[in-house]
Amino acid sequence: MKIGDVARRLGVTPQAVRFYEERGLLPAPKRADNDYRDYGPDDFERLRLLVGLRQLDVPLDAAAALAVLCVQGRCDDVSAGLRELVRDRRAEIARRRAELDHLDRNLRILDENLVAGAKPEHAIALREGERDDV
Amino acid sequence: MKIGDVARRLGVTPQAVRFYEERGLLPAPKRADNDYRDYGPDDFERLRLLVGLRQLDVPLDAAAALAVLCVQGRCDDVSAGLRELVRDRRAEIARRRAELDHLDRNLRILDENLVAGAKPEHAIALREGERDDV
DNA sequence: GCTTGACTCTACAGCTGCTGTAGGGTCTAG
DNA sequence: CTAGACCCTACAGCAGCTGTAGAGTCAAGC
Numbered sequence: 595m596k597i598g599d600v601a602r603r604l605g606v607t608p609q610a611v612r613f614y615e616e617r618g619l620l621p622a623p624k625r626a627d628n629d630y631r632d633y634g635p636d637d638f639e640r641l642r643l644l645v646g647l648r649q650l651d652v653p654l655d656a657a658a659a660l661a662v663l664c665v666q667g668r669c670d671d672v673s674a675g676l677r678e679l680v681r682d683r684r685a686e687i688a689r690r691r692a693e694l695d696h697l698d699r700n701l702r703i704l705d706e707n708l709v710a711g712a713k714p715e716h717a718i719a720l721r722e723g724e725r726d727d728v
Numbered sequence: 729m730k731i732g733d734v735a736r737r738l739g740v741t742p743q744a745v746r747f748y749e750e751r752g753l754l755p756a757p758k759r760a761d762n763d764y765r766d767y768g769p770d771d772f773e774r775l776r777l778l779v780g781l782r783q784l785d786v787p788l789d790a791a792a793a794l795a796v797l798c799v800q801g802r803c804d805d806v807s808a809g810l811r812e813l814v815r816d817r818r819a820e821i822a823r824r825r826a827e828l829d830h831l832d833r834n835l836r837i838l839d840e841n842l843v844a845g846a847k848p849e850h851a852i853a854l855r856e857g858e859r860d861d862v
Numbered sequence: 863g864c865t866t867g868a869c870t871c872t873a874c875a876g877c878t879g880c881t882g883t884a885g886g887g888t889c890t891a892g
Numbered sequence: 893c894t895a896g897a898c899c900c901t902a903c904a905g906c907a908g909c910t911g912t913a914g915a916g917t918c919a920a921g922c
Contacts, residue, residue, distance in 0.1 A: 596898080596899075597899075598897090598898065598899080607880085607881080608898095609880075609882085610879080610880060610881085612900095612901095613879075613880060613881090617879095628887085628888060628889080628899075628900090629857075629887085629888095629899080629900065630888085630898090630899055630900080631899085631900090639849075643849060643852055644885065646813060646852040646853060647852060648829065648879090649834075650834055650835055650852075651831055652837065653878085653879095654878075654879065654880095660848075664848055664849045664852075665841075665849075672848040673842050673848050676838075676842060676851075677839060677842050677843075680771055680835050680838055680839045680842075681839075682834055683831075683835055684835050684836070684839075685837070687828050687831060687832045688832075690828060691825060691828050691829075694821050694824060694825050694828070695825075697785055697817075697821060697823045698818055698822075700783075700784060701734075701814050701817055701818050701821070702782055702818070704784065704810075704814055705814045705815075708807050708810060708811050708814075709811075713803050714794075714798055714803055714806040714807055714810055715777060715798045715799075715803070715806075717771075717810075718777055718780040718781060718784075718798075718810075719780060722900085730869080730870075730914095731870075732868090732869065732870080741909085741910075742869095742870085743910065744909065744910085747909060747910090748906075762870075762871090762916085762917060762918080763870080763871065764869090764871080764914090764917085765870085765871090766868055787907085787910065788906095788907075788909095790901090808893080827913090838919080856884095858899075862886095
């Protein structure tokens, strides 16, 4: 299979696939006579795992490490590592959600102040983190 | 005021402040005899606005543009631009929240599957965007 | 007067995870 | 034979900084 085919099937760009290879996160597939990359089922599977993990927002290096364990059939290690990773990811997501909520609240307050006629330079105050005048 | 002082008061690093200046988002302050940057009240105020807007996750260029209008006293323009920006930011936040929720749901499902003893390589499927096997 | 430590300066590399561009080669259909 | 869709490499760029190297400056304490 050519790079465009695997990329299409996995919903990524050919550049991304080359990028993974260049970073050593995927083994280089064999090349056809015209020097085109030629992906076999194993290559495809490994890339599929990598892409699937990336869609779960797993950092690239961790995703690659898990994918390699996976194709080596070391499922138990993978399972353990993966559950830990999932825990971390979900904690991070909770954190980011809280951040977004906080941000949204501040933006709402800013908007309300502006509607009420507050001058922008006063409405834009520093929030939490460092105080100044307020 | 020296760069470390303004940075501390605004809760950012001196490098960040230099970075803003280098990118033309802040005017270069005058220099003391020893070539240290010397920030006056106006410099400080402009930086304060910039930092405040950044804390609201306003993109750097937009934040800089608003800050300059602000210190020029064109409050009405600022107010209008700012309200529009706030609207965009909040929409973006809602979008990102939805993404995070989606992600968290998928991670939860993955975790449940792993707990139930599913093999990782099957549990890690591609979600929405491109189908494959599921 | 000397050292120590905390600051300042410039200039540039690196981070994440790709995307885009330039400048070429290759394959396929009409 | 040509047009268009693909493939190749190599490198620059994005956001918004952070970190590092190498050097100067300043205040306090001995």
